Amino acid sequence: RKEVEQDPGPFNVPEGATVAFNCTYSNSASQSFFWYRQDCRKEPKLLMSVYSSGNEDGRFTAQLNRASQYISLLIRDSKLSDSATYLCVVNAPRPSNDYKLSFGAGTTVTVRA
């Protein structure tokens, strides 16, 4: 089983729509969670961290469900500029007593005019 799994999409939505997608992780000891955004052929950039109680940053809302081991990202009032691939990133401890960031393959969102 992959450490982090995401629905690849693509999610094609009209401007102004709401789009939401999840990411599941396999390691129950995972401690920190992030959503990164990656534009085509560019480096990933941090969109937001995901906190246990859920958090919002403008039109973006992230949720964490530890019991079911998934995180979610919701985008309200989609803009054309939101078109990108969204990477789920999970940080978990390893037996070697260090941590490892694992990346999902990304969920592609395309917002159309």
Place this chain on the structure above:
Amino acid sequence: GAVVSQHPSWVICKSGTSVKIECRSLDFQATTMFWYRQFPKQSLMLMATSNEGSKATYEQGVEKDKFLINHASLTLSTLTVTSAHPEDSSFYICSARVGAGTSGITGTGELFFGEGSRLTVL
């Protein structure tokens, strides 16, 4: 925000040659940097953790003699793909962490990525 710069952005080389990619932290010191590889439509795969002044830690399945990592200073890590072959063609990207756990161990600081280097081996 913190900036991580990677060079070159694109490189095309012949099979059998070696290619060096540089990763620099421009406005902060990074005792730890990470090297990833990303194939089209796949996730970033951690190749190795580069530690300043000591040997890199390689992930399982990554050949350390094939992918040489040197982290000689607090602002520079290099990845050398030795005797490159077409199957090594990929997007190589480095990152460094800023903030709590700058060493990268605790994983609480934001991760900044270089712009990536697209390697094509003919």
